[in-house]
Amino acid sequence: MDKVIIGESIVKSFGEAAEKHNVLDDVFVEIFEGEFVSVMGHSGSGKSTLLFALSGMDDVEFGKITFEGRNLRALSENELADIRRTKMGFVFQNPSLLKNLNILDNIILPSMRDNRKNAASIIQKARVLMKKVGIAELENRDIAKVSGGQLQRAGICRALMSNPNIIFADEPTGALNSKSTQEIMDLFFEINTEGTAIMIVTHDAKVAARTERIMFMLDGKIVNELKLPKFDGTDIDRRVEEVTSKMLELGI
Template sequence: MNKVLLKTENLSKSFSNGGELQHVLKNINLELYEGDFTVIMGASGAGKSTLLYALSGMDTPSLGAVTFGDKVISDMSQDGLAVFRREHCGFVFQQIYLIDGMSVTDNVLTAGLLVSKDKKAVVRRARELFAAVGISEQTQKKFPSQLSGGEAQRVGIVRALINSPEILFADEPTGALNSQTGLDVLGVLTEFNSRGQSVVMVTHDIRSARRGNRIVYLKDGVILGECDLGKYEHGDAARHEKLSAFLRDMGW
């Protein structure tokens, strides 16, 4: 089994909703492993995104702990969490949040230079990543408003990976894309995972979920079950059947 990168112990998250306490996550115990492509699934309101935000330090739990290596990130200050996210995590969202007034290149380099002062190394890393996701030099000069949805999401992936994060978190990364463009983005994530990049992705889409080797299913804030699919291989019909059967058992 691969090295444990991140783990939770009795992780719980509650919100006040009109004066009534709503328990979104309930005593979650989960280990995430180096090199895995972990997919978090569940019905709407199951707590998928809340779990992703707690795992990544974007939100703090109400109870329990989140540990990265020897760091208990759930005990960190907001400033400490900001540094942690910048140095160890990459984020890809359904909404891409590129800065409109900056070129594609500057969007990526700005993120890289927040961590490294070696501009030549950051530029070199950016060029390698742009080439890996198929973003041409001409496109790198464009502004976000000039990009297609697929191009913008691929740029978002480059920005997320510029600082070589230990974990890439993706929240419905294909949710706003058409079918073919979504497949292209999934292909990029799968390729980086095949190179050793650890990925944690929230999705409601079975096509996207098939790319993961581990499926974690949430229901009403608890982990109802898990499914081990093994590493992704294109055209693996048995993989689809195994995941479909698992999801039926979960009440999907």
């Protein structure tokens, strides 16, 4: 299995002089094609910072980040933007949707910016994705008139519009109830089964237990990993127990 991303000796710091500290402290990480991986740790441990660094959304002071053989730190802002737009998808805890646009228009907006001549095919693709995730009937709905889980589904549709090779998800279920969390994780599982790599940052052991590899962070370092078999839908309690036991062992 080929590697989608390699991060080597990554260092990222915040603050100045005596208050300066490394949020990422000599981190090495690899993510493989089609892998479903999660990152756990205390608030401030560096989880989200790692996600932003690996996706090229934030630069680092030191280290090398390679995406599909290309050194992200050697690319221009325009080149990075092209990669993020065409090769990566992003899902955040609070989807950044525009209030003056309906659900469908929010989903197609990034794609329409690049390719207005193919508007009809873009809209059709969005409708196919909306049907797939169960929000087809909401295409004309204002974003203020849908639930948090429905908004997150719209965010996932938008992330999938470019057929990305990897999706970066930063606490995608953090603002959702347990039912919506399970539904969103079911969607991620289906997306991953179809071949898209996914990296999820989460505090939730039940979310992490659905992934194949959990990286545990502490004070800016990846201090341990837990590998699990691919989730088959039947052993979630045992998997959660493994995750929580590892968290207790590591003091996370």
